[in-house]
Amino acid sequence: MSAPFRFPRFFVTSPNPCPYLPGRQERKVFTELNGQHAAELNDALGRIGFRRSQSVAYRPSCPECSACISVRVVAHDFEPSTTQKRTLKRNRDLEVTACRPWSTDEQFQLLRRYLAARHPGGGMSGMDEMDYADMVEQTPVNTHVIEYREPRVGGAQGRLVGACLTDQHADGLSMIYSFYDPDHAERPGLGNFIIMDHILRARAAGLPYVYLGYWVQGSQRMAYKTRFRPIERLTGTGWVRFEPESVPQPM
Known part of the structure; x- marks a missing residue:
């Protein structure tokens, strides 16, 4: 039997200057939202702090900073x-x-x-x-x-x-x-x-x-x-x- 939807693959961006706190770097973890279960995945990820941008769900993943809540x-x-x-x-x-x-x-x-x-x-x-x-x-x-x-x-x-x-x-x-x-x-x-x-x-x-x-x-x-x-x-x-x-x- 097949699973109702495939577990998403997550990726991490390269560090970039933080747009909010001077002198800091930001990094994000993200995954693609697609297919018939995109809404359910977006709901689940939203409950653990992800945000949507177009067809991507992302959240901060900064090793030395936890300012984004x-x-x-x-x-x-x-x-x-x-x-x-x-x-x-x-x-x-x-x-x-x-x-x-x-x-x-x-x-x-x-x-x-x-x-x-x-x-x-x-x-x-x-x-x-x-x-x-x-x-x-x-x-x-x-x-x-x-x-x-x-x-x-x-x-x-x-x-x-x-x-x-x-x-x-x-x-x-x-x-x-x-x-x-x-x-x-x-x-x-x-x-x-x-x-x-x-x-x-x-x-x-x-x-x-x-x-x-x-x-x-x-x-x-x-x-x-x-x-x-x-x-x-x-x-x-x-x-x-x-x-x-x-x-x-x-x-």
């Missing part, structure tokens, strides 16, 4: 803070649509503005239209682009102010990449709103978690992920709730 929000127990409640109220008029994973020029132009303002010179800053299309459309799993638009005016579709490439796992939503209008004076906190919307969407769908990827200790760019409580981190013995201030600094 997989984190997820417990959706059913989430209680917004006073500031987060204001952000939810400020953006409650946005029209939210789960779209099929198909790239549009409107999305790409918003991404370009976001990267230029928030991540100039970053690893994604050189993306062109084809690169963006590959990021969105090359998916072997259940994926959507969640669009956030301003209210319709005269029946016309509202302006796109945010988007998130999102995978649905058996136990939650995995936010692959989100971006938004970085200069919208009337809607500060759009990035936080997108995360909270995913938490509420997961709760409504009966999904227990929202996976936020990696929280990088010592990186100010990743500090926002710990504002959503309760939050769990992946340890050697499984997922545990934690207070970020209590986590030892990485070696």
Whole structure:
């Protein structure tokens, strides 16, 4: 008898400069997601800290550093803070649509503005239209682009102010990449709103978690992920709730 699916083969990248912590090197272990069991494999790997990029699942594998920590929000127990409640109220008029994973020029132009303002010179800053299309459309799993638009005016579709490439796992939503209008004076906190919307969407769908990827200790760019409580981190013995201030600094 044949096994339901072949055990995946894993590979390791060569060391490269770490994009988060100066002076350090990063290395990743990865495997390909393909075939009829790609979604099940992605679910299983997601529970042990892997992330998806197109048809590849990867996670850090740095011999001398453990700063990258997989984190997820417990959706059913989430209680917004006073500031987060204001952000939810400020953006409650946005029209939210789960779209099929198909790239549009409107999305790409918003991404370009976001990267230029928030991540100039970053690893994604050189993306062109084809690169963006590959990021969105090359998916072997259940994926959507969640669009956030301003209210319709005269029946016309509202302006796109945010988007998130999102995978649905058996136990939650995995936010692959989100971006938004970085200069919208009337809607500060759009990035936080997108995360909270995913938490509420997961709760409504009966999904227990929202996976936020990696929280990088010592990186100010990743500090926002710990504002959503309760939050769990992946340890050697499984997922545990934690207070970020209590986590030892990485070696």
